[in-house]
Amino acid sequence: MTMMMVTLAQQGDGFLGGGIGTFVPIILLFGLFYFMMIRPQQRRDKERRKQIEEMTAGTRVLFGGGILGRIRERKDATFMVDVGAGVTIEIAQGAVNRVLREDEKASVDEK
Numbered sequence: 687m688t689m690m691m692v693t694l695a696q697q698g699d700g701f702l703g704g705g706i707g708t709f710v711p712i713i714l715l716f717g718l719f720y721f722m723m724i725r726p727q728q729r730r731d732k733e734r735r736k737q738i739e740e741m742t743a744g745t746r747v748l749f750g751g752g753i754l755g756r757i758r759e760r761k762d763a764t765f766m767v768d769v770g771a772g773v774t775i776e777i778a779q780g781a782v783n784r785v786l787r788e789d790e791k792a793s794v795d796e797k
Contacts, residue, residue, distance in 0.1 A: 738782050741765070746786040749777055754786070 741747065745757045747767070755767035755775070764776050 734782075737785055738779050741782070741785065746788065746790075748783045748786055750781045750783050753777070 741757055741760065743757055743759060746754070747757060747765075748754055749767075753767070753769060753775075755769040755777075757765050758768050758774055759766040761776075764778055765782075766774055767777050768774050
């Protein structure tokens with residue numbers, strides 16, 4: 687039995703042969719995870735930031751809390767938003783969920 691263990695240890699190319707071969711599946715899984723999960727999320731975040739930067743007064747927006755309004759004024763990190771007759775609130779720019787077209791209504795199925 688001892689002789690068999692010595693022989694297996696000397697071969698070094700068994701199932702646990704070592705080297706970079708053991709890391710290949712992990713590297714492939716990470717690459718798959720990156721291209722399936724991380725990359726698309728980065729793209730959506732980049733598009734959202736660009737959309738927020740392009741917003742001007744008069745733009746209709748839907749905020750994360752479900753508030754619909756029209757931007758009145760843009761500040762450094764916030765928007766002054768008209769949400770009703772004579773009601774203006776200040777909301778963080780990061781709370782913007784999406785921009786609405788003039789004829790578009792927010793649906794119940796918002797993501």
